[in-house]
Structure formats: C-alpha cells, structure tokens
Amino acid sequence: MSDKPPAWASAPEVHPGATAQMKLAALCVQSVLLGVFVALVLAMFYLFTRRSTAGPSTGKIPKAERLLLSALVILLVMNTGHWICTVVRAFEAFVFWLDGQHPAAYYGWMTGTIRVAQAAFHSGTVVAADMMVITRLYVIWDYRRSVAVAPGVLSLVALLVSAIGTTYAYGAYNADSPSTLVSLQHWRIAHSVLTIWYGMLVP
Structure with a gap:
C-alpha cells in the first residue's frame, strides 16, 4: 500500500467543501466526548478502589469488577487511538497535504x-x-x-x-x-x- 495520493485527488472540484467542514466538526464533537469518557473511566477507577478499601474484605477489587475495569482500559486505548488518528488526518488535510488547499479532496482519498x-x-x-x-x-x-x-x-x-x-x-x-x-x-x-x-x- 502506498501513501502517495492519486492524481485525481488534487482536483478541488472532485469533492464538495462541506465534507471537510463536517470532518472538522466531527473532530470537535469527538474530542468533547472523549474527554467525557476519560472522566467517567477515572471516576469508575476511583469509586471501585474506594469501595474495595472501605469494605471488610482484603482490600482487593473483586474479579468481576477487575474485568470491567480492564475492559474500560481497553476501550479507552481504542478510543484514544482513533481520536489521535483523526487529529493526524485533520493536520494532514488542513496543513500538510497539498499545503492544506484541498482538504475535501484529501478526505475523499480513503x-x-x-x-x-x-x-x-x-x-x-x-x-x-x-x-x-x-x-x-x-x-x-x-x-x-x-x-x-x-x-x-x-x-x-x-x-x-x-x-x-x-x-x-x-x-x-x-x-x-x-x-x-x-x-x-x-x-x-x-x-x-x-x-x-x-x-x-x-x-
């Protein structure tokens, strides 16, 4: 696979400008939602840890809750990786690729x-x-x-x-x-x- 764009992708009339605007708006929304998700994950870790230490048990988090927290970490990594890729693509579209002159054409290049x-x-x-x-x-x-x-x-x-x-x-x-x-x-x-x-x- 090559990262070199095809010849047709440099033509601004190939893709409507609204495509780039929607991608930029989606990045803003995704950034807010990722921040909310990170806050919820941290809150879950805090609550589970506090409950385990306050209870009469040995202070260890139960197995079911450990599995849930592990799954949340995996989801956090996946969501963060997706967000990073989205940010990188935004910089490529609006700054680096063809000097940021045709972001809609960049997003059309899949x-x-x-x-x-x-x-x-x-x-x-x-x-x-x-x-x-x-x-x-x-x-x-x-x-x-x-x-x-x-x-x-x-x-x-x-x-x-x-x-x-x-x-x-x-x-x-x-x-x-x-x-x-x-x-x-x-x-x-x-x-x-x-x-x-x-x-x-x-x-």
Missing part, C-alpha cells in the same frame, strides 16, 4: 496508513464494547452459557470477521481500481449492519 489505523481502532472499539456486553449478559443471566454463546458469541465472531475484513479493505483500496472500492463498500455495509443488529440483539 487510503493511507493513518486511515487504516483509524479503521482498525474503530473496529477494535466496537468489538471490545460487544465483549463487555456479552460478559455482563453472562452474569445477569446467572452464568447460563446458552444465553452468552447463542446468539452473543456467534454474533461477536461475525462482527470480528467483518471488522478484520473492513480494515484489510481499507489497506487494499486503490483509487485506480474500482473493484477495491466495491469490496470496501461491501465490507463497510456488512460491518455496519452487524453492529446495528448486534446492538438490537443484545440490549
């Missing part, structure tokens, strides 16, 4: 190492969140494996396959090869449908 990493972090966030849901579902339903495995784990496997396929499709995308764009769109649709369906299936 390849590059940073874009692949961004897709990987996004997919990792979805998969990690669904794994948390399955774990909580398993506990709520009194550790009944049938509830967690079918349909929870089976749906998660399908989601994981679509996440890997989407990330690979971003890496294999070539603006000069229409078939790679078709493949990318198919993987993105599959990943989106499975994400929505999984959210409806495991409330």
Whole structure:
C-alpha cells in the first residue's frame, strides 16, 4: 500500500467543501466526548478502589469488577487511538497535504496508513464494547452459557470477521481500481449492519 495520493485527488472540484467542514466538526464533537469518557473511566477507577478499601474484605477489587475495569482500559486505548488518528488526518488535510488547499479532496482519498489505523481502532472499539456486553449478559443471566454463546458469541465472531475484513479493505483500496472500492463498500455495509443488529440483539 502506498501513501502517495492519486492524481485525481488534487482536483478541488472532485469533492464538495462541506465534507471537510463536517470532518472538522466531527473532530470537535469527538474530542468533547472523549474527554467525557476519560472522566467517567477515572471516576469508575476511583469509586471501585474506594469501595474495595472501605469494605471488610482484603482490600482487593473483586474479579468481576477487575474485568470491567480492564475492559474500560481497553476501550479507552481504542478510543484514544482513533481520536489521535483523526487529529493526524485533520493536520494532514488542513496543513500538510497539498499545503492544506484541498482538504475535501484529501478526505475523499480513503487510503493511507493513518486511515487504516483509524479503521482498525474503530473496529477494535466496537468489538471490545460487544465483549463487555456479552460478559455482563453472562452474569445477569446467572452464568447460563446458552444465553452468552447463542446468539452473543456467534454474533461477536461475525462482527470480528467483518471488522478484520473492513480494515484489510481499507489497506487494499486503490483509487485506480474500482473493484477495491466495491469490496470496501461491501465490507463497510456488512460491518455496519452487524453492529446495528448486534446492538438490537443484545440490549
């Protein structure tokens, strides 16, 4: 995969200017939401640690709560990685790429190492969140494996396959090869449908 943009990407008329404006607005919203998420994670750590030390136990955090905190750390890493990639792409679009003259064309160019990493972090966030849901579902339903495995784990496997396929499709995308764009769109649709369906299936 090459980070060199295709020749058509330098044409300002290829993509509307609103695309870059929406990406910039999305970065602002994502930054605020990430700050809220970080504050919630820190609050969870504080509350769990305080409760464990105040209780009559040995001062250790229970296993179930340790798993929850570990999952929150994984989500924090994934979300932060995605946000960093978004910030890097914003600097490339508005400052470095073609001297920042055509940010909309840059965002229309869907390849590059940073874009692949961004897709990987996004997919990792979805998969990690669904794994948390399955774990909580398993506990709520009194550790009944049938509830967690079918349909929870089976749906998660399908989601994981679509996440890997989407990330690979971003890496294999070539603006000069229409078939790679078709493949990318198919993987993105599959990943989106499975994400929505999984959210409806495991409330």
